[in-house]
Amino acid sequence: MGDKVLMKGTEAIGEAAVKAGCKCFFGYPITPQTEVAAYLSKRMPKINRVFLQAESEIAAVNMVYGAAGTGVRCMTSSSSPGISLKAEGISYIAGAELPCVIINIVRGGPGLGGIQPAQSDYFQATKGGAHGDFNMPVYAPASIQEMADIIQEAFDVADIYRTPVMVMGDGMLGQMMEPVEFRDVQARELPEKASWAANGLHGRKQHNVINSLFLKPEELELHNEKLQAKYAEIKKTEVKYEVFNCEEECDLIMVAYGTTSRICKNVIKLAAKEGIKLGLVRPITLWPFPQEAFDKTIDKTKHGYLSVEMSCGQMVEDVRLSVNGKKPVGFYGRSGGMVPTPAEILDKVKEIVGGAK
Template sequence: MAEKVLMKGNEAIAEAAIRANCEAFFGYPITPQTEVAAYMAKKMPKIGKVFLQAESEVAAINMVYGAAGTGVRCMTSSSSPGISLKAEGISYIAGAELPCVIINIVRGGPGLGGIQPAQSDYFQATKGGAHGDFNMPVYAPASIQEMVDLIQEAFDVADIYRTPCMVMGDGMLGQMMEPVEFKERVARELPEKCWASNGLNGRKTHNVINSLFLKPEECEKHNYKLQAKYDEIKKNETKYELFNCDGECDLIMVAYGTTSRICKNVVNMAAKEGIKLGLIRPITIWPFPLEAFNSTIASSKNGYLAVEMSCGQMVEDVRLSVEGRTPVHFYGRTGGMVPHPDEILNKVREIVGGTK
């Protein structure tokens, strides 16, 4: 068993990426994720790998595009406004079918907003986040340990499906410290990168990396190819946790990231009042875990309660999953405010009719 090390979230992200054989990092500083870049700046050159602080977020994501096109594992990180600036490049990367990992340590918005933790980038991350018909796997860890594990998973999934993958945590996960174990992972079978633009390498013609299809018939064919890939990702890569959902529940909460940790405390608090709560914790917020709702909908007497650090974004996916079969309620704080367990429990009492 590997030794546990106390690490700050942002630094653990960077170390996990290095251990996942990230060959190149391109980024630009922005609170609350700057320590990711700082750690990479210190470590990557010492082990013969590339660190480059670009002149802007736009430059950084296009450097990722170029490096990914050669077949090397590469990564960028940012926080909410910086991800907005990277949006066009992310669409190009998805269109060109290039693997990479994008880290978003979310802060409050819109606009410059604030530097406190939030989950208000959910729409940006899960609904494409840029122009065109595309998606990308988005992981939402609830702890620094899970963040480390999912970063290594994201690099593998990116390579398997030739897609950008995002790991999205809020500012708390980036700034807090927890014990971390860098585990030996079971290696997934990865395809050969015979598509990479890295010289002839025995081929008669050069590979060309491209997302431009001027003929509508060709562009449509490419889009259908991408959609078939996304269907495979939905089938094979959806992740979620069911917590205390066995048997009949008065209400099932739905929360991800650090908000789900708060909700687990609410489950225990409610139990002391005779209220049985369950929790669905999406680990991938795209693909969203539809099966989690199909398997629990009959056992929740008062439907679902989505709890978020936003004005209500994931709640829309909960409603789509439920398809009107049961009520969907919402409780959220935004702008960097974090939901308190007592506030959530008050909302639960309001829904279920008070102490049982």
């Protein structure tokens, strides 16, 4: 256990990656995540690790493919348009079953959009993120401390399942400063890499070839079935969520992640002063989505759920699938970098539950 230090979210990501044993970082600057690369550009060379600013996001993600293929822990980071450029490489990495961590500090879109915080990359992150049948675990921390803790877990999950893992925070979480403690996290039991990594070790009976190309459809289907079995296991074992203030029956349960969930906790306090009982379901893994949290709370809410997002309505679709018509599901969102205020969310709550009690 160490002392807490005041750090910007993006810099805390960099230090947490170092603590997690990241050996190589490949990236390209884009606001609001540039400080991840800036921090690691100074930190990595001092400890004899690799930092490389690539000529583009496309080059960076393909460097990750190469480094991950040798079995070392590696990471890249970007913001929304940059993740789109990395999409082809992410699909290749998933297809080749390579472990890596991808950071997305989300900005407003579509297009170049703006540099203010948003959550409008939810569909991109959770519905595959690129071409082909694949998924990747997606974590959505709500504080800089949680972000630092999750980095270690992300690297472990990537190694255990041989998969890319995304840690997704909005621009506010990336740019704000909070006290953070870099804890000694107990690493999980990890599988060996010698059976698949192409790292030049001698004494193997076969060559290890890193590949995602299967020209025979029968072979590609078998590969897809193998991947789907892996994703089914991740759904069983890697779901994370928080259920807050739902011990007793609520008038309404909000659903929010990241920075928006912190705002919703303030809404709960404001609503209580007016006699309105609110709860919160906070997904920490966006994929796999925490269906279980809704099974646990479906009988605790009078008026159903309200999905609160910094988007035009994306996670709300997964909330509706999870609730499966058993209770109403509403939506409140701001977009383009606008951050919802507690007062305006409370107004939406009152619209649903009928005002103060």
